[in-house]
Amino acid sequence: MPRPTKQAPDSGDARTRLLLAATDLIRSKGFAATSVDGLCQRAEVTKGAFFHHFASKEALGVAVAENWRDTTGAFFASAPYHAPEDPLQRILAYIAFRKAIISEDLPACTCLAGTLVQETYATSDAIRRACAEAMFGHTATLEDDFAQAIAAHGTIGITAQSLAQYTQTVLQGAFVMAKAAQDPDPAHAALDHLYCYIRLLFSQSKGVNAP
Template sequence: MRTRDSAATRTKLLDAARDLIRGKGYAATTVDDICSAAGVTKGSFFHHFANKEQLGVAAIEHFGSMAEAFFANAPFKALPDPRDRVLGYVDFRAALLNGEIAQYTCLMGTSVQEVYATHPEIRAACDAGMSAHVAELERDIEEARRLYAPEAEWTSKSVGYFIQSVLQGAFIFVKAKQGPEVALESLAHLKRYLQTLFGMKADANLEEKTA
């Protein structure tokens, strides 16, 4: 029972850190904020984590595990054609751009922009998490490349990082504009570009469909 309660407390702290940091940023989120949001005492916090930075790393890893499971069970993953899975991934990300901004933007991207020069352990955790997501995308991209663009000089890895670069940039404009319109247009352009990479005619009406 104690082990189960301890694990539940740790998860509450990780979930609270995830949501608060996405909404306020790492520096503005205090240990007191996290404890209050999690409904636990400060003593419980320090039972699980030596300091906020250790929690920050753990929250990044926790977020990565949740994202991995979430995308593994997304509808596009069941599509038989790898090209459709790649394009479906973009559609799926576009469909997520609604509701509270902090609930659909990326904890890793939010954190690394702020702490890359001051908290190397958090930066490294963000790099590992985002790169792992790129590697997962890379499998479908490579399979699609072999089927539809076998003579292409670009690499699946580079396209995976490009997709994530567009997404992370789109999240920045979501925050700047306080809305998803620019992000949706950016993802529409991204999908058109991917269509041309895989030998398809780009859909000129994609922005209307995405929006």
Template sequence: MKLRDGTATRIKLLEAARDVIRMKGYTATTVDDICSAAGVTKGSFFHHFASKEQLGIAAIENFGEMAAEIFGSAPYTALPDPLDRLLGYVDFRAAMLEGDIASYTCLMGTSVQEVYATHPDIRAACDQGMSAHVAELERDIEAAKQLYAPDAPWTARSVGYFIQSVLQGAFIFAKAKQGPETALESLDHLKRYLTTLFKKP
């Protein structure tokens, strides 16, 4: 029972850190904020994590695992054509841009923009997590390239990072504009651009 309770408390803290940091930013988020959102005591917090930074890194890793599950089971992954899967990924990301802004923006992007120069371990965790997601996309990009643009000078890896650059920029404008309209337009342009890279009959 204690083991299950301890696991449940850890999950609550990870989820609270994910949500509060996306809403307030890493620096403005306090241990008290996280404990309040999780409904746990400070003693429970420090039983599981030695510091806010340690929790921040664990939350980033947990966010990556959650994202892998969401995108790994998304409908577009069942499409037989890799280009259709790639374009379906963009559509899927666009469909996620609804509700509260903090609920659809990226914990990794939010964190690394703020602390890249002051918290190298958090920066490294964000880089690893975002790059792992790019690597997942890279497989479909490379397969589509082999089918429709085998002689193109660009690499699948560079296109994967370009897609994520557009997405992170879209999240920034969703925050700046306090709504998803500009972000959605950016993803529409991203989809148009991707179709120009491949010469699908």
């Protein structure tokens, strides 16, 4: 039973506020540069509250990744791109949707899991796994649409899983490039190329595209 705190009663309980603040801070500064003290300050929570809810900073990292998987899962599940009846159109609508939500505010629109995993893949297996679950879990939701598109079109020599993962790959790369350029343009351009690739793939004759 969450209980609102005296300090900031409006914005949920301490755990929720910590998760939210951590998501923000990690996406802009990274995990290591996000201190527990700074986190508590941002969340308007004391250190006692932090270590009551999370056994360690690493445990917070895991929880943030899990929370990211849950919230983004719900977000994309209720997104409008599922509307088209044609599975290929759903995929193209997905790509267009992903492109549309990439703005200048990169800390707010980039992927927490991708950022977090780059820092921790070699030092914390627990965090790495939680990030991987978020990322590959999301690609799994695309897999169905790709499978249906392949079934409708006839085989194109590439698996649905591979295409779904490639989509995620382009997105992750797009975020890195946008951060480097301090500009969403390279990300938008990348999604245009992905869009173009998918269209090209599914307008080809059978079985000639095996890599």
